[in-house]
Amino acid sequence: MDLDELRRSALRIHDLYDELNRQERGRVWTREEFMLGFMGDAGDLAKLVLTQEGARTSRPDGRAALEHELADCLWSVLILAHRYGIDLESAFVRTMEELEKTISAWLGE
Template sequence: MSLSPFIDHARRLRRQFDESARREDRAPWSRLELAQGFAADVGELQKLCMIVDGRRQGAAGSPSTTADDSPLAHELADCLWSVLVLADEYGVDLTSAYPRMIAAAEAKLTR
C-alpha cells in the first residue's frame, strides 16, 4: 500500500488553504496551529464514536452510522489528512515510519 497519493492530495489541499488564507489577508496556519486543529478534530472524533456506540446523544437527526458518507467517516478522514500534513510539515516519512512502528508493536506482542 502506498501513501503517496494521499500525501500528494494532502499537500495540495494544504497549499490551497494557505493560498485562501493569503487572499483573505490572513496568515497560513503554522505547524502548531495545524497540531491544535488536529487535537480539536480528535475531540470531535471522540464525540462521534460515542454517538455511534450509543454512549452519547447526538444532535437531533444526527446519523449514528458508520457508512462511508457518515460524519464519523468524514472526521476519520479529516484526522488522516491532519496526520499526513503534520508529517509532511515536520519532514516525517510515514511510508517508512509506519511499518517500523507496526513491526515494533508486533514484536512486543510476541515476547
C-alpha cells in the same frame, strides 16, 4: 488510492488552505496551529465514536460524520508528517514491526 496518492491529495488541499489563509488573514497556519486543528478533529471524532456506540445522542448523519472526521484526522496526520519532514510510510512500517515484536514477547511467542 495508496499512501503517496493520499499524501499528494492532502498536500493539494494544504496548498489551497494556505492560499485561502493568505488572502483572508495575511498568513498561513503554523505547525502548532495544524496540531491544534488536529486536536479539535480528534475531539470531534471521539464524540462521533461515542455516538456510534450509543453513549451519546445519535445523529441522522452519524455514519457520514464519522467518515468525514476520520478523513479529517488522516489529512492532519499526513500534513503534520509533511511539515516535520517525516517519511510516514517508513515510520509506520518500523513502528508496526516494533509493536509486533513487543506484543509477541508479552504473549510469549
